[in-house]
Amino acid sequence: MTDGHRVVIVGAGPVGAGLALELGLRGVRCALVERRTGLGTIPKGQNLTQRSFEHFRSWGVAERVRAAAVMPPGCPTGMVTVYGDLLAEHWLAPPGREAMSAYYAQANGRLPQYRTERVLRERIAEVDPIDALLGWRAVETGQDADGVRVLVEKEGERKVLRGDFLVGCDGGRSLVREHGGIARHGTDFDALMALVVFRSPELDRVLRRFPEQATYRVMHPDLRGFWRFFGRVDPASGFFFHAPVPRSAAADLDVRRVLHEAAGFEFACDIEHTGLWDLRVRIADSYRSGRVFLAGDAAHTHPPYGGFGLNTGLEDAVNLGWKLSAVLDGWAGDALLDSYTAERRAVVDDMAENVIAATIRQEAAFLEAHDPGRDGDGFGAGLRTLLGETAARLREVEPHYEGSPVVFGPAGGASGARGAHSFAARAGHHLAPGPLPDGRDVFDELGRGFTLLALDADPTGFAAAAEALRLPLTVVRGTGDGPLGRYGARLVLVRPDQYVAWAGDEAPADPPGILRRVAGRDGNGSLPTLAEGGNR
Numbered sequence: 001m002t003d004g005h006r007v008v009i010v011g012a013g014p015v016g017a018g019l020a021l022e023l024g025l026r027g028v029r030c031a032l033v034e035r036r037t038g039l040g041t042i043p044k045g046q047n048l049t050q051r052s053f054e055h056f057r058s059w060g061v062a063e064r065v066r067a068a069a070v071m072p073p074g075c076p077t078g079m080v081t082v083y084g085d086l087l088a089e090h091w092l093a094p095p096g097r098e099a100m101s102a103y104y105a106q107a108n109g110r111l112p113q114y115r116t117e118r119v120l121r122e123r124i125a126e127v128d129p130i131d132a133l134l135g136w137r138a139v140e141t142g143q144d145a146d147g148v149r150v151l152v153e154k155e156g157e158r159k160v161l162r163g164d165f166l167v168g169c170d171g172g173r174s175l176v177r178e179h180g181g182i183a184r185h186g187t188d189f190d191a192l193m194a195l196v197v198f199r200s201p202e203l204d205r206v207l208r209r210f211p212e213q214a215t216y217r218v219m220h221p222d223l224r225g226f227w228r229f230f231g232r233v234d235p236a237s238g239f240f241f242h243a244p245v246p247r248s249a250a251a252d253l254d255v256r257r258v259l260h261e262a263a264g265f266e267f268a269c270d271i272e273h274t275g276l277w278d279l280r281v282r283i284a285d286s287y288r289s290g291r292v293f294l295a296g297d298a299a300h301t302h303p304p305y306g307g308f309g310l311n312t313g314l315e316d317a318v319n320l321g322w323k324l325s326a327v328l329d330g331w332a333g334d335a336l337l338d339s340y341t342a343e344r345r346a347v348v349d350d351m352a353e354n355v356i357a358a359t360i361r362q363e364a365a366f367l368e369a370h371d372p373g374r375d376g377d378g379f380g381a382g383l384r385t386l387l388g389e390t391a392a393r394l395r396e397v398e399p400h401y402e403g404s405p406v407v408f409g410p411a412g413g414a415s416g417a418r419g420a421h422s423f424a425a426r427a428g429h430h431l432a433p434g435p436l437p438d439g440r441d442v443f444d445e446l447g448r449g450f451t452l453l454a455l456d457a458d459p460t461g462f463a464a465a466a467e468a469l470r471l472p473l474t475v476v477r478g479t480g481d482g483p484l485g486r487y488g489a490r491l492v493l494v495r496p497d498q499y500v501a502w503a504g505d506e507a508p509a510d511p512p513g514i515l516r517r518v519a520g521r522d523g524n525g526s527l528p529t530l531a532e533g534g535n536r
Contacts, residue, residue, distance in 0.1 A: 005031045005131065005163040006328050008150050010138045010176050012036075014045065014113060015296030015313035016169030017120035021059040022321030024130040026448060028328055031161050032130055033152055035137040039121075042197060042273060043233045043240050045113030047077055047214065047307030049097060050104030051430070052314050054443070054498065057106055064119045069111040070234040071214075077110045079215045079229075081387050083372070085264025086206060086216060086230075090372065090383050093211050094391035103421040105433040105443040110214055112233060113310060141166060141179045143291045165324055167293045169317075172282065174298035180289040186281035187357060189303075191226055193277050196241040196255055197233070200269035204237040218262045221371070225364025226279065227305065228262040242304070250276055279303050281352040287316075287341040295320055300348045305356050306394050312351070315399065316344050322496040326449075326519065331471045336520025339406045343415055347399040350416035355397060359390055396420065401499060402428035406518050408502040425453075425487040425503045431494050434484045436476075442484070447474030449496055450518070455480035457490035458507055465511040471519055493518065 007023055009016045012034030020032045048065070056062040066073070078096030082088050101107055124130050133152065140151040148166040152159060168176025177184075207216060207230075217229040228243040243258055255274050260266045281302045287294045296313030320340050326332035366386050372379040398421050402413030409428040423432045434442045442453065449472025452462050459475045466473035478484050489503040493514070501518040508514055516522075 005029050005161060007031075007165045007167060007324060008148060008161050008163040009033065009167045009169055010141070010150065011169035011171060011174075011296075011298070012121070012132065012134070013169060013171070013296065014116055014120060014310055015317050016167075017117065017124060018055065018059070018314050019167060019169060019295060019317035019321050020124055020130045020132075021120065021127060022055075022318055023325055024124070024127040025059065026322070026325040026329075027129060028325050029129040030131070031150075031163065032124065032132045033136050033138050033150065033161070034132070034134050037135045039114040039117050041114060042195075042275070043112035043114075043231075043238075044304070045116070045310035046110050046231065046233075047311075048109050048111070048116070049307075049311045050101055050106050050108045052311045053106035053109060054104060055314050055318050057443075058318075059120075059123060061119050061123050062106060064123070065111070065116055066109055068115040068119050069109060070115070071110055071232065072235060075110065075214070076212050077108055077214045079217055080210045080213045081217045081219060081390075083219050083383055085218055085220075085262060087264035090380050091210065092384055092387045093213060094388055095395070096391070097395060097397075099395060100421055103423070103430075103432045105441060116310075138170070138175055141176055141292070148291050164328065165291050165293065167295055167320065167324075168298040169295050169313075170298050172297045172301045174294065176292060177284060177294055177298050180292040180294075182289050182292075182294065183285045184282045185285060186283050186302075186352070188281075189226070189279040189360070191224075191244045191279035192247045192250060193226075193279050193303075194241075194243055194245045194253060194255070194258060195273070195275045195277060196259065196271060197273040198239055198241070198259070198269045198271045199237050200239065200267055201237040202267040203230070203239065203263065203269065206263070206265070206267070219363065219367065221367040223367075225360040225362075225367065230262070244279065245276075281357070283345065283348055283352065287320075287345055288337065293320055293324075293337075293340065299344070300352070302348070302352045302356055305359065306397070308351060308355075308397065312348060315347075318497050319344055323520075326496075331449075331469065332519040333521035335522070336406055339404055339520060343401045343404050346401075346403065346415035347417045350418060351397065351399075355393055355417060359393060362386070363390065393418075398429070400426075400429045402426075404428060406501070406520050407499070408514065408517070423486040425489050425492040425500050427500050427503055429500055431492070431498050431500055432487075434487065435482075436478060436484075437482065442476065442478075443498070445474070445476045446494060446498060447472065447496075449473060450501070450515075451476060451494040453478065453484070453487070453492040453494065455484055455487065455490045455492075457505075459491070461507050461511040462491075462493070462515070465515050469512065469515055469519070469521075471515050473515075 007030040083090040136152045215231040295316040398419035402409035403415040493502040
């Protein structure tokens, strides 16, 4: 490799930037290619989950991201749902994901994506192994047995980047995916959506009739289960708005009429941006083709219902980042890289079909069968039940890897997006935070490699096996008699991405076998030629 990069990343949005940080902070030299030199101004990707802030914490930017928010600290991030329009009688504001905060080491937050990107770019400039090529555009990619190559250009100048791996974080129209020959599948809801960004003090005053929230969703029987929703951007009466619109009217769309219809009244507003997008799900058939990987929108796109898009992409970056680093470092095998598709694609498939699409179908069926003019008082009760089920479905999003080939999950377990939050340490699930005797949290002690929590248990077998296999292992000792007893296991093996790989009460008979499996190594512990030496 003439330029010394191990990984080439195309696309420096939040997912590509996050992947670069995940790799760079592990010492992996990578090139980050991005055609944009500036940042956008469209306030998408605003709701950031507790899990995303755990990633920010590990990258050293959690407090910087919070400081970049435009809404006041502690501002609610939930949603009000109204039937008919914003002036209507029937509405509900059930608890949102903030109810899950105890199961994570960070609180959630809200800010426009471009502000998150700015923080990540500033952090990238501080991490030496990351070479950011802003203003450069990828025009051709390829791979062979020796590595990958990316032809990039800027203002007529061209050069070739080489590396061991290539990752496409270049959006829904991914060049990397196209050149890698990776097909996509998905559901097309046959709906054209409008996105409007505007300011309106008058709308802001009317919304004070509701409890303060981040978004205000309007249900209507004519929408076939699709949503019209208003979202706050800043405390100075800034909003965004999404709504389905007729394709026949797209060329000459009366944006104000659509806004007023959803609100139920006319209001003055200054429109700053109008765009259109198709309501559909597209998921890559595989997130890997040889040395080429996909992450974020390049791997999956789906409607912004529930605010999962950016958060899902950041989880892709962390899942893939530690695995690429482990293989390049020489202690993990190629099967670990295959597990990236097995784990992440299962989560997105489940979320797209059984969370997002299921919500659309259920709400469409209810609105077709029920009407406040016919059902009277019964309509309000039915609507509360429906919206309670929708809110519960969104709260139950708990991505897990129970069916992963590199996790010791339950027999017959399957990976997916839906689960139940728990403090118990369950193989394939995110580790909940827990206090240590000195007042710190378990998350403060987790290592960059694997971590073994030994709660009144002997870690010797795992420690010796890890040393023999050259697998990085941090041992954290504690007692199961205190708060950590809620983990329900005396030995908990935690992956670099804070997911539990194995848990048990007794020392296992074959610690080396467990570590070989979780590191994606074959039966005899050998490693692929690529990783020999582990030099970066």
